[in-house]
Amino acid sequence: MLSGITLDRLLTYFFTYTVIVTAESFWLWQFLGRLHPLIVHFPVGLLCIALFLEVISWFRKSTELRAGINAMLWIGAISSVVAAVFGLMLVNQEDYEGKGVAIHQWSGLATMLLAILTIIALRSGQVMLYRSLLVLTVVGVSVAGHFGALLTHGEDYLTSVLPVGGKPNAPGLSGSNFAFASMGSNGQLTTKQIQDLTVEVRSILAHNCYSCHSATKTKGDLRLDQKALVMKGGKHGFILKAGHPEASEIIRRIRLPADDKEAMPTKGNRLTEKEIGLLSFWIKAGAPWPGGAEKSIYRVAALEPRLPVLPAATVDITNPIDRLVNVYFHKNKIEWKSVVDDRTYMRRVYLDIIGLLPTPTQMQAFETSDKPDKREALVKELLSRNSDYAQHWLTFWNDALRNDYSGTGYITGGRYDITKWLYGSLRKNKPYNWFVRELISPNKESAGFIKGIKWRGTINSSQRTEMQAAQNVAQVLLGLNLKCASCHDSFVSDWKLADAYAFANVFADSTLEINRCDKPTGKMAGRSVLYKELGTISVDAPTEKRLRELADFLVQPKDGRLYRTLVNRIWAQLMGRGIVEPVDVMDNEPWSQDLLDWLAYDFVQNGYDIKKLIYTITTSKTYQLPSVGIKDADLVKASTYVFEGMVRRRLTAEQFADAVSLAFNPIYQDTSVVKMLPKTIQKEIVFPRASLVKNDPFLTALGRPNRETVSTSRTSQANLLQALELTNGTTFNEALKRGAERWKAKYPSSDLLVKELYRKSLGRDPMPKEMAVAQKIVGAQPSVEGIEDLVWAIALHPEFQLIY
Incomplete structure (x- = not known):
């Protein structure tokens, strides 16, 4: 690990850490398992x-x-x-x-x-x-x-592969692990399962078959992009027999060897067994394709704002969020749990609002205070720390707005950072409507977002900067995926290729030609907003005027989608899971439509103030509930998810680095990014926060994306790269070694050293068993190597790594 890993030392870490970690399952053991x-x-x-x-x-x-x-x-x-x-x-x-x-x-x-x-x-x-x-x-x-x-x-x-003795399976159902294989109580698929199954089937057809069997090319008189045409078949007759995949021509063709002249598809990759199985299962289920119109299979969220009626308050449930969640809990037969203790709450809001750990003095003062409104006062105080707030939330917005300090495009001048504008906007809590307006109709400092990355060399037509602008604005601000529709008509939504190009054309200085699957069609794109109810763009106006119009249209109070998307992102950031998931697919069903609508409506009424939104959430009883641990990360985004409280999650790369820096020793000393900010702001920065340093292997391993594309969520799961970096990474190692030398000089007594380290890192004194083990590690006369080892063990402790 630290100064050259050996088997003996690794085993020492293993058994030492087993003693230190108590009662809580830790990601590293699960990962090693x-x-x-x-x-x-x-x-x-x-x-x-x-x-x-x-x-x-x-x-x-x-x-x-x-x-x-x-x-x-x-x-x-x-x-x-x-x-x-x-x-x-x-x-x-x-x-x-x-x-x-x-x-x-x-x-x-x-x-x-x-x-x-x-x-x-x-x-x-x-x-x-x-x-x-x-x-x-x-x-x-x-x-x-x-x-x-x-x-x-x-x-x-x-x-199962033997000619005798194996169990016969229905075609397409062998080893099926599809969610659709679970029938309803009457032995039939539910309406929701049929809808999901049809979307999956259309996705397979679009990826593998549309190049030869769609509106642009109809080989063998067969089209597979519409229900009636699929059922009609081609010049050789019907391609499927509902209920009988074994008698369906489409299944026979896709199962033929690749060198057979009748094998489908004729070019590209063959279908996987899972895809063939899903198509077979769909046919076995009767080849359902719900609704007469093609649009009917997709849920489309309302655009306009909505103010739901708030349920009546009770003696202990007064916050509007709690009143709405109370209805949800009753519906799902969930009992309210007692709120977390002061130490857990304080650590939680510190990390969520400013990204830092509280000091031992601050923790003690808060725990001993008997003021009834001390939690509300704490949140107000944290939100008033403008510089700390900006440095923490800079990470969130850097990811979403693909703003970074180095990387592709900067050397060639094909990319522009927005750091100075973004930091200033966060520091003064710029109203969100103006924040969005300045991103879409930008000044010089904020133009980098819609300008995208001007890639060198030959690129796909869907990667041109105007299309990047359309995709990024749609994804970040409206929770909408336009990437499929940038190449062909989407198979996961109703958006068409023409829609994507019309929106991209708003950002273009000259009229764009529509390319389908990177091939020119000879058709020129129109110019329009995605949601025409918001307004009509002046088609022939200069680019700057069009962008001002677009900005005005999008930030209108009647654009409920813009504000639902924002409050859902903030909720997900604070609670570990959005009201709608994924957060970039706002047409998905929320677990509470009333809560989402109320938060968005209230946000507009409160002057588009993100800090007020954060205050409302973090002072709610809902936020203060005990965290919920979820073993399988896929369950967090599942449609069957039931909200019970904040999802327990790991510190982000930046939070972890800052926590180690504050509790033990600064990891980073590079101030090059800090120097990009105005000098008046530079004076407020105590040490280089991880959000203000260039990406490196340490931050990459812990989850910071490269930001060449929009990133609106990070995984909370550990991986091999992280394990290696925390075990033997240069950046982390050197910081621990520097810190150990400093701590050895300051604390000659192991007893005092261990106590102070626990207080600064975990906000508490060590327990007797922890003290005994820690003293054995550092030695009676603390050694640099022993201090390194102890800090490493504490840094990997669940109590340090997780937000409870």
């Missing part, structure tokens, strides 16, 4: 090769392979131990159960023991015992591997 198959598949497999070579050596009566066999035995045996440890982590972190799990687990442990005994027998010179144990070890590997495969791939993993 999931490396179990990687360790098993190759290194342990070397034991099988070792047996094979041992047999060859035995027959040849030769020792020339002995060195290689010994190396394989050692690698395989050590790997079996690591695999067993990781396997135990995995079974304790994930929801594995049943007889197969037990057999796999015990056969794996038996294999580990046999591998160790094999090494011992080899070293003691007992050749016959060694060879017998090696055979048993390989048997153990085979048994454990077989049952591991059954856990991963299903119990019919081997038998």
